[in-house]
Amino acid sequence: MSRRCLRLSLRAGETLPSNLCWRVEQGYVWLARWCPGADPLTLGVWGPGELVMPALIGLTGLELRSLSAVVVEEEEPTSAMEREFLEEQLRQAAILLLLSRVRPAESRLLQLLDWFGTRFGTMTSQGVVLRFGEKTLTHQQLADIAGMTRVTVTKALTQFRQSGVIAGQEGGALLLRVSASELWEYS
Structure with missing residues (x-):
């Protein structure tokens, strides 16, 4: 059986x-x-x-x-x-x-998003689109995964949006516009 x-x-x-x-x-x-x-x-x-x-x-x-x-x-x-x-x-x-050793925390978050993009993202002409199911990860989920506070994640994501590093996409996806080699400029 x-x-x-x-x-x-x-x-x-x-x-x-x-x-x-x-x-x-x-x-x-x-x-x-x-x-x-x-x-x-x-x-x-x-x-x-x-x-x-x-x-x-x-x-x-x-x-x-x-x-x-x-x-x-x-x-x-x-x-x-x-x-x-x-x-x-x-x-x-x-x-x-x-990743856990990257400082400042904002650089750690950006490199975590890049790693997610490499593993799970879809490459487009504009950058890498990240989608975790029907919506993107919550700020608390990102904080828990990255070993950060939710407040730090929220501030960093706001800064990334304002500087054009990331952008929201239709359906809750996230567009990461920075290539992996450019990420080290934020470290």
Whole structure:
């Protein structure tokens, strides 16, 4: 008898069991470690078609949360899938560690948006369009992922809009008009 796999549909902000392997069918999920009295520590972000296996990371206190409306399906991973996930997880962890050290905070946020654009964005003649489901990420979600306060994120996004670095798009998308090489000018 074959094992039935779970298929879940969640709204933004809902949590998924972190002891299972999930294939993201639609939407985006965020893995963080929550510590009392501290900001969440971002361990990764995954989107459509990607596998996430929090149990392989080997830490307690992990929370897998939907960033947007998501549809996920439980997956029975093979050894090759586990190895691929761990390699990708190592890359993400290295990038996120580097991002966590960027100062000032505004530069960190801009580089996080650039990383999201590289992973999940759509290149257009005007720049990279970021869309996380039906709307863009909230300021609080960006703050939690980047290890910043919501107020700092709001101020930075306002500054980026005023300077033309980013622009709102139809349907809640965000247009990032600065290329990755230009981002270092903000550091």
